[in-house]
Amino acid sequence: MSESSPHRTLEFDLRGQICPSTLLTALREINRNAADLRSGQVALVFRTDHRDAVGTIPEAAAHMGHRTAVTRSDGCYRIMITGAGWAEPGEAA
Amino acid sequence: MSALPISPLAALAACEFALAAAAGAVMQRSSFCMAGAFRDLFLFRTARPLASVGLLVCLSAVLIQGARGLGLLPLYPFPLLGSPSWMTVGGGLLFGVGMVLAGGCVVGTLYQAGTGRPSAWWALAGLLLGSAAYAEWQPWLRALDQQTVLFAGARTLPQVLGVDPALLALPPALLGAAALWRRRPQLPPGSCPVAGAVAPWKAAAALAAVTAASMAATGVPLGVTTTYAKAVAALEALVAPAHAGAVAYFRMGPFGYVHPWSGLRLAGGPGPHWDGVSLLQVPVIAGIFLGAAASALSLGELRPRWRLPRAQAASALVGGVLMALGSRVGAGCNLWHVFGGLPVLATTSLLFTAGLFPGAWLGGKILVKSVMRP
Numbered sequence: 192m193s194e195s196s197p198h199r200t201l202e203f204d205l206r207g208q209i210c211p212s213t214l215l216t217a218l219r220e221i222n223r224n225a226a227d228l229r230s231g232q233v234a235l236v237f238r239t240d241h242r243d244a245v246g247t248i249p250e251a252a253a254h255m256g257h258r259t260a261v262t263r264s265d266g267c268y269r270i271m272i273t274g275a276g277w278a279e280p281g282e283a284a
Numbered sequence: 285m286s287a288l289p290i291s292p293l294a295a296l297a298a299c300e301f302a303l304a305a306a307a308g309a310v311m312q313r314s315s316f317c318m319a320g321a322f323r324d325l326f327l328f329r330t331a332r333p334l335a336s337v338g339l340l341v342c343l344s345a346v347l348i349q350g351a352r353g354l355g356l357l358p359l360y361p362f363p364l365l366g367s368p369s370w371m372t373v374g375g376g377l378l379f380g381v382g383m384v385l386a387g388g389c390v391v392g393t394l395y396q397a398g399t400g401r402p403s404a405w406w407a408l409a410g411l412l413l414g415s416a417a418y419a420e421w422q423p424w425l426r427a428l429d430q431q432t433v434l435f436a437g438a439r440t441l442p443q444v445l446g447v448d449p450a451l452l453a454l455p456p457a458l459l460g461a462a463a464l465w466r467r468r469p470q471l472p473p474g475s476c477p478v479a480g481a482v483a484p485w486k487a488a489a490a491l492a493a494v495t496a497a498s499m500a501a502t503g504v505p506l507g508v509t510t511t512y513a514k515a516v517a518a519l520e521a522l523v524a525p526a527h528a529g530a531v532a533y534f535r536m537g538p539f540g541y542v543h544p545w546s547g548l549r550l551a552g553g554p555g556p557h558w559d560g561v562s563l564l565q566v567p568v569i570a571g572i573f574l575g576a577a578a579s580a581l582s583l584g585e586l587r588p589r590w591r592l593p594r595a596q597a598a599s600a601l602v603g604g605v606l607m608a609l610g611s612r613v614g615a616g617c618n619l620w621h622v623f624g625g626l627p628v629l630a631t632t633s634l635l636f637t638a639g640l641f642p643g644a645w646l647g648g649k650i651l652v653k654s655v656m657r658p
Contacts, residue, residue: 207589209387209403209596210320210396211327215656240401240587243315245478247328261477266585268477 198277202236206267213237213244218251221272228257231276240267248272292546297567299501304571307494307506309579311395311572313480314487318618319383319392322644327652336484337622339464343492345457345627348499349450356500361449361628363504363541365439366615368631370432371425375614376621376636378606380643383618384651386410386603387596390508390617391572393604398576400588403600410604415513416520417605418612419554422533425613434631441629453629479583495623502564503544505624508572509611510539511565513554521556528556599655603647614639 203220205213217237227233237248245268249259252272260271290298310316321333352360383389386407388396393411397404418425435444442449468485482490498506513533520528528534533554539561540551552559580586592600611617614636616625625633 206587207400207402207591208593209600209655210317211323211387212596212656214328215652240399240585240589241315242313242478242481242585243317243320263477263479266583266587 198232198234200234200236200271202238204238206238206240208239208241210241211244211247213239213241214247214251217244217248217270217272221252221255221257225255228272228274229276231274231278234277235272237270237272238267239270242268244268245270292543292548293563296502296543296546297563300498300506300564301567301571303494303498303501304506304568305575305578306571307391307491308395308398308572308575308577310482310487310490310494311391312399312576312579313583314482314484316484316487316491317388317392318622319387319389319644322380322640323384323648325641326645327648333484335464335467336488338460339468339485340488340492340495341622341626342457342461342464343489344495344623345453346461347492347496348627349454349457351496351500353450357503358544359503359541361440361630362499362624364539365625365630366632367436367438368434368635369429370434371429372614372632372635373639375610375612376639377610377643377646378639379610379614379618379636380640380645381647381650382410382414382603382606382608382610382643384603384644384647385599385655386607387600389619390607390611391619393607394508394569394572395576398573399580400586402589402592403596406592406597406600407604407607410601410606411509411512411608412516412519412604413601414605414608415509415554415612416516418609419513419516419531419533422612429613434635438631441631441634444631449628453627457627479585480579491623495627499624501545503541504564505620506568507616507620507624508565508569509608509617509620510554510561511569512608513612514556514562517554518556595655599651610643 203216205216220235221228224233224235245261248270249261252259258273262269316336317333318337321337324330324333351357386393387403393404393407397408438444440449442452495505517528517534535555537551537553539553540549542549550560550563552561577586615632621633621636626637
C-alpha cells in the first residue's frame, strides 16, 4: 500500500436495532467492502448494544480473514474490523 | 405454630418475582435467546445457541424428576396440560415466525424491554394486539382445535406409552445433558470485553434451576402470555365495556387447581379481573423486566433508546401479534412449553416445539428478504 493511499473508516450505529440486525449488517458490509478491507483501504466500525454481537461478529470476521478490535464505552460496544493491509496512522501495514 | 409473617399468596408472588428476576438478570448477562436458538439454526447454520436450550431442557428434566422423587411435585406433571392437536403445531409455527420477526420470544421481549431496546416495546404492543385479535376469533379457533385433537386425554408421552415418567424422561435427559455438557457453549475465546458476561452453559443451568424451583413452589411452570389477554380485556372493559362484555373468551375460566402447599384454590382466566393467573404471571413479568433492568443498570448498559428503522418496528409489531396468536392457539408460549412442558415430555409441548422449527425458518426468510433488505 502506498503512503498516499487513502484509508477511511465506515461507521454504522446499530444501537437499539432488532436482533440479529447487527450481525446481518456486519456480514453484508464485510462482503460489500471485502476487497477494500483486504487492501487496508477501509475499516468498518459497528456500534451496538447487542452483547452477543461482540462474540458473533469477531468470529465471523476471523473466518473471513479479518481482524477485530472491541472496545466498550458509554454503555455500548464498538467493534472495529480491519483487513491485513490496514495500518493505524504512524504504523506500517 | 406461629403464623407466617406474610400471607401464603403474597409469599407465592414474592417467590415467583424473585425467581423471575434472577432469570431476567441471567438472560441479560448471557444474551440467552430462544428465538435466536431456533432462528440461527437456519439463518447462520449454527446449532450452538440451540445447544444451550437443549442443555436447559435436559437439566430441567433431571431436576424435575429429582424433585418428583423427593415428593416436591405432588401435582406432577402439572395442571392445565391439554390434549395435543394439529392446532398445537400450528400455534408453534405461528409463534416461531413471530419470535424471529420480533427479535425475541416472549421472555426475550421482556428482558430486552427492561434494558431499553425499542423493538421490544413494539413487540409488546403486538402481543396486546394479537391477544385482542385472538379474543375475537376464539370460538372458531377453539372449535377447530377440538376437531383436530390427536390423543384425547394423553397429556405426556409416558402416559401415551404407559411408562413411568422417570424411566422415559431421565435416560435421554442424562445422556443429553452429558453430551451437551462436554460441548457446553462457552464464552467467545480470548479475552471477553463483554462486561459481566455469563457463559451460555451457566445460564442454561441457572434457568433450569429456576424452572424446577418454580414448579416446586407453585405446581406449574412459568408462564406470561395470558396476562396480555387480561390486559387487553381490562382495556376493552374501560373503553368499550359493552363489547368487552360480549366477548366470550374474556368470560372463560380455564385455569384452576389447588396449590399443593397452601391448599388454596388458584383459579382464573383471560378476563379483566385480578385472579390466580394474575398472581402467578404478573410477578414473573415484573421480575424478568426488572431483573434485566437492574442487571443492565449495574453494568452501565441501561440505555433506553427510541430510534428504530420503520421496517424493524413493523417487524417487531407483527412479530408480537403472531406470538400472541401462536401462544393462544398453541395453548402456551415457549416459556411454558420449552421450559416446562418439554422436560416432562408433554405431548402439547413436543408438538408446539416441532412447530417452532419451520416457523423460525420462515421467520428468518421473511426477516432477510423483507425487513433487513439494504
